[in-house]
Amino acid sequence: MLNLVLFGPPGAGKGTQAIYLARTFNLVHLSTGDLLRQEITAKTDLGRMADEIISKGELVPDSIVISMIEAKLNTPKTTVGFIFDGFPRTVPQAKALDELLQKHNSKVSVMLCLEVDKLELIGRLLKRGLTSGRCDDADAATIENRINVYNEKTAPLINYYAEQGKYHQIQGIGEIDEIAARLKEAVLKL
Numbered sequence: 001m002l003n004l005v006l007f008g009p010p011g012a013g014k015g016t017q018a019i020y021l022a023r024t025f026n027l028v029h030l031s032t033g034d035l036l037r038q039e040i041t042a043k044t045d046l047g048r049m050a051d052e053i054i055s056k057g058e059l060v061p062d063s064i065v066i067s068m069i070e071a072k073l074n075t076p077k078t079t080v081g082f083i084f085d086g087f088p089r090t091v092p093q094a095k096a097l098d099e100l101l102q103k104h105n106s107k108v109s110v111m112l113c114l115e116v117d118k119l120e121l122i123g124r125l126l127k128r129g130l131t132s133g134r135c136d137d138a139d140a141a142t143i144e145n146r147i148n149v150y151n152e153k154t155a156p157l158i159n160y161y162a163e164q165g166k167y168h169q170i171q172g173i174g175e176i177d178e179i180a181a182r183l184k185e186a187v188l189k190l
């Protein structure tokens with residue numbers, strides 16, 4: 001199986017590029033952010049809890065997002081592979097993903113990290129906030145916190161995957177189709 005972890009700070013373009021990569025390589029797209037937002041829309045207990053955390057720009061507890069991914073991996077819709085978008089967000093989540101994939105006799109093929117500088121990220125998120133309806137895109141303080149949380153809790157995953165020889169940097173600035181072509185090229189070289 002081809003299992004891609006699409007990685008990068010908030011606003012790096014993970015969601016946009018994951019759709020493209022899923023189509024190109026016929027992968028199942030798993031976005032924990034989208035799954036959490038579906039829970040919020042459906043007004044479930046989990047959704048109410050997630051809403052509070054997400055609107056502050058914080059992270060939902062590992063056990064919850066891991067269970068969500070586990071449920072998706074146990075629903076066999078693909079033999080080709082998955083693209084993980086916005087997951088893992090912490091080292092424990094990455095370890096859990098490795099264990100879950102191992103149970104399915106599979107593993108993470110590569111971690112593709114979209115490189116975008118902080119000023120560009122803030123600009124993109126503020127712009128997205130004008131139309132996305134996402135409470136976490138709405139104000140500069142929440143955006144700043146999301147980037148800080150990324151640097152503190154999520155960026156350590158770069159080392160986690162680098163140690164396994166799976167970390168690939170991709171320049172995340174430019175036209176959407178240019179960036180998509182860079183990602184495709186990196187996957188084809190695997």
Ligand code: C5P
Pocket residue numbers: 010032033034036053054055057058059060061065085086087088089136146
């Ligand atoms: O991945 P995305 O940017 O769509 O996630 C939106 C929000 O969902 C994050 O800022 C975070 O609050 C929450 N989230 C999380 N844990 C994940 C994925 C998303 O807490 N693994």
Ligand code: MG
Pocket residue numbers: 014015031033085086
């Ligand atoms: Mg996203």
